[in-house]
Amino acid sequence: MPRYLIPFALACLMSLALPVARAAAPEAVSLKAADGLVLKADWVRSDKPASRAVLLLHMMGGNRGGWAPLVPRLTAAGFNVLAVDQRGFGETGGERNWLLAATDAVAWMQWLRQQAGIDEAQVAAAGASIGGSTALLACALDAQCATVVSLSAPGNFSSVLPEGKTIPALLESYDGRSAYLAAGRFDRIFANGALDYARLLKGEVQLHIYDTSAHGTVMLSHEDTPGLADEVLRWLDSHVGAAPRD
Template sequence: MEVPAADGLILRGTLYAPHGDAPAVMLIHQLYTTQSSWAFLVEPLTEAGFNVLTIDLRGYGRTRGRINWQAALTDVQTWARWLDDQPGIQSVSMLGSSMGSVLAVEGCYLYDPCPRAVALSPAMNYYSVSIEDALAGDLPVMIAYADRDRYPARDMDEIVEIAGDDLTLFTYSGRTHGIDLFALDETLGASVVSFLKGEAVAQPAESVETGG
């Protein structure tokens, strides 16, 4: 898929849409990776009834251009509008990892129809993209992080305080970061699906829910 950005850059992604009328999830990759890093999650999401969009952020993969995180935040909203306009798309939620996690949370907040966001290893602010306003709103957010992962661990108390009851939090022991959390907890994918569906989220024995 090719979509023009606000500044004319051609954004590139892949839409997996096996369903007719269905909700959609946009997957936003972390630093030094591309949309292909989400290959393991596409099938579980489509089998759960979602259409899925994976994207290459500017400066990565087939999108090219220079890395610009404020522009990338605008790109996420551009993709969301495009996806929402596709036939049969009922809603657009967002899931991101590391740098992609703050783009997902803030992007979902700024794209008002977005019903919920999932963030793997977020900080309050990565590269001047802050999630504070999003957390202070009423956006349902699921966060998974490791308690010795430097930046998420540093900011998590503040994140929990600001987000309050809108937050579903998975805390793991160690330093595992981003999409590697799925390898740490084989049930995390199912928990993400439940959250995106608005269902109760089961907490595995290894993680503890705090705040929310």
């Protein structure tokens, strides 16, 4: 079984290792995609007067709860958080289509910019496994995307794109913006994927290859990658606007 099919339940169990922080109860929200599919998500506001937001995209086989261990820390750092069920998964359902999933993510980022208090220039995306590739593609399509965090994005992502579409061509419009990439050295396909993306992206890129086989959001609380969650938070904090004052 491909590693990007790591069960979501494992990520939930590993979340127990993260420092305790509490987020507000999520609000279930929906958005109609261009093809009529109703997309589902959880919207969590920071309890601070925050003008910045991050879109979270889950792994293959997961759902919008995949990033749950990090959400309280994000909101505590002054981020409003939108965790979505990508098409083909969770409550969104429908058929899987990864190029449409990227356009869905663009639509969600536009939704974020329409929410009260959100600065249009302070919206970022983070994704894990194939969601990491989707986040990169979405931000290539969305010129306002502030930065991307991509964990364990697959190097063979082209195999699920429509015929004639290639990753290098799709990422050309990323226009030198910043990206944080991480993967496990022994999660070989995905480590190679991170290296490929680092070569393709022309802006500020931070690449961290950990000595682990842990994958995607599992790395946020894995014993082999104890500093990853902190690195992700620092990256977003330094690349998406200014932290709100208490």
